[in-house]
Amino acid sequence: MSVDWLQVLDAEGNVDKSLEPALDNKTLEKFYRTMVLTRLFDDKALKLQRQGRMLTFGSCLGHEGCQIGSAFALEPDDWFFPYFREHGVQIARGIPMKFIYIYWMGSEDANMNLPPKNFTVAIPVATQIPHAVGAAWAAKIRKQNIAVAVYLGDGATSEGDFHEGMNFAGVFKTPTVFICENNQYAISLPREKQTASQTLAQKALAYGFEGIQVDGNDALAVYSATKAALQKAKSGGGPTLIECFTYRLGAHTTSDDPTKYRQNAEVEEWRKKDPIKRFRLYLEKKGIWNQSYEDNLVKDCTAEVEKAVEEAEAYAPVVENMFKYVYAEITPGLKEQMDELQSFIAKRKEG
Amino acid sequence: MSVDWLQVLDAEGNVDKSLEPALDNKTLEKFYRTMVLTRLFDDKALKLQRQGRMLTFGSCLGHEGCQIGSAFALEPDDWFFPYFREHGVQIARGIPMKFIYIYWMGSEDANMNLPPKNFTVAIPVATQIPHAVGAAWAAKIRKQNIAVAVYLGDGATSEGDFHEGMNFAGVFKTPTVFICENNQYAISLPREKQTASQTLAQKALAYGFEGIQVDGNDALAVYSATKAALQKAKSGGGPTLIECFTYRLGAHTTSDDPTKYRQNAEVEEWRKKDPIKRFRLYLEKKGIWNQSYEDNLVKDCTAEVEKAVEEAEAYAPVVENMFKYVYAEITPGLKEQMDELQSFIAKRKEG
Amino acid sequence: MAKLNMVQAINLALHEEMEKDPSVVVMGEDVGVDGGVFRVTEGLLNKFGSDRVIDTPLAESGIVGTAIGMAVSGLKPVAEIQFEGFSYMTIDQLATHASRIRYRSRGTYHCPLVVRMPYGGGVRALEHHSEAVATFYIHIPGLKVVIPSTPYDAKGLLLSSIRDPDPVIFFEPKRLYRAFREEVPEGDYTVPLGEGKKLTEGNDVTVICWGAMVKVCQEAIEKVRDISVELIDLRTLSPLDENLIMDSVRKTGRCVVVHEEPRTLGLGAEIIARINEKAFLSLEAPVKRVTGYDIPVPLPKLEDYYLPDPEKVAQAIRETAGF
Amino acid sequence: MAKLNMVQAINLALHEEMEKDPSVVVMGEDVGVDGGVFRVTEGLLNKFGSDRVIDTPLAESGIVGTAIGMAVSGLKPVAEIQFEGFSYMTIDQLATHASRIRYRSRGTYHCPLVVRMPYGGGVRALEHHSEAVATFYIHIPGLKVVIPSTPYDAKGLLLSSIRDPDPVIFFEPKRLYRAFREEVPEGDYTVPLGEGKKLTEGNDVTVICWGAMVKVCQEAIEKVRDISVELIDLRTLSPLDENLIMDSVRKTGRCVVVHEEPRTLGLGAEIIARINEKAFLSLEAPVKRVTGYDIPVPLPKLEDYYLPDPEKVAQAIRETAGF
Numbered sequence A, B: 001m002s003v004d005w006l007q008v009l010d011a012e013g014n015v016d017k018s019l020e021p022a023l024d025n026k027t028l029e030k031f032y033r034t035m036v037l038t039r040l041f042d043d044k045a046l047k048l049q050r051q052g053r054m055l056t057f058g059s060c061l062g063h064e065g066c067q068i069g070s071a072f073a074l075e076p077d078d079w080f081f082p083y084f085r086e087h088g089v090q091i092a093r094g095i096p097m098k099f100i101y102i103y104w105m106g107s108e109d110a111n112m113n114l115p116p117k118n119f120t121v122a123i124p125v126a127t128q129i130p131h132a133v134g135a136a137w138a139a140k141i142r143k144q145n146i147a148v149a150v151y152l153g154d155g156a157t158s159e160g161d162f163h164e165g166m167n168f169a170g171v172f173k174t175p176t177v178f179i180c181e182n183n184q185y186a187i188s189l190p191r192e193k194q195t196a197s198q199t200l201a202q203k204a205l206a207y208g209f210e211g212i213q214v215d216g217n218d219a220l221a222v223y224s225a226t227k228a229a230l231q232k233a234k235s236g237g238g239p240t241l242i243e244c245f246t247y248r249l250g251a252h253t254t255s256d257d258p259t260k261y262r263q264n265a266e267v268e269e270w271r272k273k274d275p276i277k278r279f280r281l282y283l284e285k286k287g288i289w290n291q292s293y294e295d296n297l298v299k300d301c302t303a304e305v306e307k308a309v310e311e312a313e314a315y316a317p318v319v320e321n322m323f324k325y326v327y328a329e330i331t332p333g334l335k336e337q338m339d340e341l342q343s344f345i346a347k348r349k350e351g
Numbered sequence C, D: 001m002a003k004l005n006m007v008q009a010i011n012l013a014l015h016e017e018m019e020k021d022p023s024v025v026v027m028g029e030d031v032g033v034d035g036g037v038f039r040v041t042e043g044l045l046n047k048f049g050s051d052r053v054i055d056t057p058l059a060e061s062g063i064v065g066t067a068i069g070m071a072v073s074g075l076k077p078v079a080e081i082q083f084e085g086f087s088y089m090t091i092d093q094l095a096t097h098a099s100r101i102r103y104r105s106r107g108t109y110h111c112p113l114v115v116r117m118p119y120g121g122g123v124r125a126l127e128h129h130s131e132a133v134a135t136f137y138i139h140i141p142g143l144k145v146v147i148p149s150t151p152y153d154a155k156g157l158l159l160s161s162i163r164d165p166d167p168v169i170f171f172e173p174k175r176l177y178r179a180f181r182e183e184v185p186e187g188d189y190t191v192p193l194g195e196g197k198k199l200t201e202g203n204d205v206t207v208i209c210w211g212a213m214v215k216v217c218q219e220a221i222e223k224v225r226d227i228s229v230e231l232i233d234l235r236t237l238s239p240l241d242e243n244l245i246m247d248s249v250r251k252t253g254r255c256v257v258v259h260e261e262p263r264t265l266g267l268g269a270e271i272i273a274r275i276n277e278k279a280f281l282s283l284e285a286p287v288k289r290v291t292g293y294d295i296p297v298p299l300p301k302l303e304d305y306y307l308p309d310p311e312k313v314a315q316a317i318r319e320t321a322g323f
């Protein structure tokens, strides 16, 4: 029993030719653009939050490699089950940024606009895992040739739902790909205190399927590993656990102060392994990237982000939706409570 | 990463001298006696149940090897956390059979008489595992040089509480020994459908500690493995998962019909590996056992069982105990409900 | 038309609905090869195969969690939790997900899931095998909670539950599983969710009950022939059939609620609160509760003291009528 | 004597009790190095070391389950669940074990465990970070449920909870964590469990509330100066201080209950049921409930519509007084 390690691009953007995936330049540019867009989206969100224009927000700074690398391996028809830090995957999957902002500004109405096969964000850690296994299982039962990607953190591996979901996936050989973004921390708890196992990938051995560790700051490695796992899944080979070894460069969320529990030196070490930087160097070596390319790209993406924010802030949630979406048909009791609230609102308006 | 296998006595009672534990004859006789007593206890329970004199009962027929082997490795000061099939461990730990019967006849009052360090039976599968880890952790924190044995079935390994408990044990290196009686079934579900992992022992790898597979019908192998694990635990080496490979020779419980889900031929194969038979052959080879030895032993043990049943059936539970043991001090509300019931009982008696 | 007990009626409903709707799957511990520990799912595996009748590993949160994933992606899972006492492990998935998927996604996704749970006491069972735990589910917005008291209703309510587009907790009174038989038609019929049933007309006291307590109350009524009792079987515990309750209490002015669940925050409390809100001026006596006590269900030697029984209910009816 | 906010008061209680009683340990996610996501456990790790202030893996059932094992073997764990919305995962261990250990073992073992949970809305938080979930715990026999509304009470109630030999769920209204300061003595004092507190004397209407709703009700009273309100802060939700409630309602004949938890089977229902049982003849108006609606707590954009606020409460008081 053992676990493999995969890296394609090193921190300086040098590629291991023997492992380089066959992607055309246009696709590579799309990778890069989406990573840059994600970072700008993320950065804007942090600024909005500081200005009180958003809820608590968990930045995905540093996760762009695993998120965009894996997202682009998925087909539109494959399912995507996020946890709460997957802004990059959401953007890559074509969820308009406007709606991602509306959600994090505090309205469920955002989710009215989720494109198919993109599930809602799961806030309780690890609870999304059984859903993804169930969806994959359903696809298998219905003989649909699709797979399911589910995202989770290192901390999530400690929860009972991780275990139960993984075990079901193993037993029923569901076409599920578990993408674990091991960013070395669960809020303040370092990875070594989360579990005594040497790798997270090896946890798959307990469920009778394969686990692999990849450099999570290397979008190409993540892409290749995800692609292979998806293919295996669709051809009946069952699930795979991919441990993306990465780092959360920012705070856990806007409510968190990471200086309480980690050294700046550690963060600086990881900054050198930045997933975007190394992809940029790779593109530069390929002759795709130069400074004016970057300037144009950032300008474009910034405008896109600003537009999304503007639209999001213009959105006004609908009070009745609180009552109307609890059941397919509103119950008499809820109708009464809705009327109660509305007459209260009316009275308050009167004086 | 790998998992070892241990067998000391084979099915014909031949011993591997290189592995034979250094136990004197008196101890070996105690082993044998307790196994025989357990089987008689168990058999009587089944008979009582059929006569409507007991609740649903889960026989431990076939488990005597793992139960007595492991129980005798424990010191009286070590904790014992049972699940629901551990009658043999309970007997070996000195819980009077009378109280074990009272419990399975349907009264919690039985537990008033548990000797120290023997916890109550956990009916919900796997829920006892975190308790055992917590108790071991407490011992470690309080610098007590004891260890904790917790029992579980193969089915229990699928539950979230197994995972969470095992992971805590790994992280905090608690002195816990997990004794998994893999009897190949969880009610009707065969082991291969419970999990896709090749062994249950290897699940320990996911938590960064050792798992070992032993012949669960070999009391000496179980004894040795448990003894070693306890020693390791007490000297700071952390937890161990021991998978006792065994078989449930009887039905799951008295409510179960195993012919629905398994072949008689399979049962017959396992009967040949009977843990008591092989221990008897071992004792015979050692010149301890002969037929009159057996006859005397069975007579003694039968009398002991009959006496326990008699005493158990003479016990009348106390109605007030329902209310008096919910909190240390009865609350006013419960006092009122107790009075309500008592006045109802009084009224009913009147007419 | 055959006379069936409740186990048979539920089994029939599952057979028919699986035949009719290929998206229905049955899953749980021992539901396949074994046919369920109560034989409720017997014969399904042979007929529908292991893709649709699934023996799962021993993991309740996993069963409900994966069933949720199935439900949002096009199947209609009917999951079994072997005994209500092990359903606590499912509360998280039900409360944080099943019940909120429609709400959270504003209708983009929904969760047509049924969770079947045998529940309740009176069967001389082990610890955790005799509990009534409806409050946990009634209190979760977004779930429906259903509980039949007869074979006929069991089939009709189960069919409604499976067809309901939202998650339904379906409690089965195991004490009534084989208690009696009645005519249960083959073929399609439904009993609507959210509608209770008046079992007897009466003018003096309204008695409200459900599940296994219906029979207990019916026996109680026999003991108080001089009092005209209106007996209501709620059948659905969430949403409540308020009209049925209020119409009756407005008429009788007196009410007894009976449940085996512990008293504090058992559904009786909510029923009393609603009566207080909607029929206050009609009320001529305090509403009485005959319930389990606020203690864990005792093991069988004392269980009979714990459970409401016909005599306890009769006494409450007498006291309420005489208030 | 220092003026402390609630976070500081709880922190002080933990410091003092850990100093005094070496069997007290604190455990949970991020409670050690980080000092807790709300800083409630700040400074404890440095002072008491990692054997007694334990950063656990991310596993709520594991936290409570292992804490139970500690409690039965001589420690007094104070476990933190980071947010109430993740406490569903602990219900199984609490309902099937913590609450029953004394009962099941007939006193051979008991479980002196405190589970602290920040709870409730009004802090513009993410999904599952604004819930009020007391019903789940009040309904479990064998647990006590405590909920302070002031820094002084928070310290005194927490000390009582830690010293209680049985399991206590200790809800902390995160909305009040830093809302105000008051005098909180250093050194030992306790506020007894099971005793509510009358905050104002009044003759017209009894208003019953707890936790974060106390401040809301205090503001509401300001809006209805013409009505004489008797305001009760329950402080312990299980067991209920029935005498305090009944004495007041027998005097006023009118009552409003306020809680942010969904209405159906929120504690308001039980309070109404008990008033119905014990003060029926004194009641001059239906007891009114001002509560969260029977929906999942909405995200912050609509949260203010969901929560009881002073105006909603004032209106209910007026209607009840004028009934």
Ligand SMILES: Cc1ncc(C[n+]2csc(CCOP(=O)(O)OP(=O)(O)O)c2C)c(N)n1
Residues within 6 Å of the ligand: A085, A123, A124, A125, A126, A152, A153, A154, A155, A156, A157, A181, A183, A185, A186, A187, A248, A252, D029, D058, D060, D082, D086
């Ligand atoms: C069940 C549950 N418990 C606690 C929390 C609070 N919480 C939010 S994120 C988090 C840490 C998650 O760590 P990890 O899985 O490593 O993901 P990361 O945040 O590092 O991306 C915690 C404890 C939660 N959301 N859900």
Ligand SMILES: Cc1ncc(C[n+]2csc(CCOP(=O)(O)OP(=O)(O)O)c2C)c(N)n1
Residues within 6 Å of the ligand: B085, B123, B124, B125, B126, B152, B153, B154, B155, B156, B157, B183, B185, B186, B187, B248, B252, C029, C058, C060, C082, C086
């Ligand atoms: C949480 C929970 N779910 C379901 C059950 C019902 N049940 C009792 S024993 C059992 C199978 C246990 O299998 P295993 O762990 O292999 O132990 P064995 O009975 O084979 O000794 C089941 C499903 C239970 N007691 N607890």
Ligand SMILES: [Mg+2]
Residues within 6 Å of the ligand: A153, A154, A155, A181, A182, A183, A184, A185, A186, A187
């Ligand atoms: Mg992490």
Ligand SMILES: [Mg+2]
Residues within 6 Å of the ligand: B153, B154, B155, B181, B182, B183, B184, B185, B186, B187
């Ligand atoms: Mg087994």
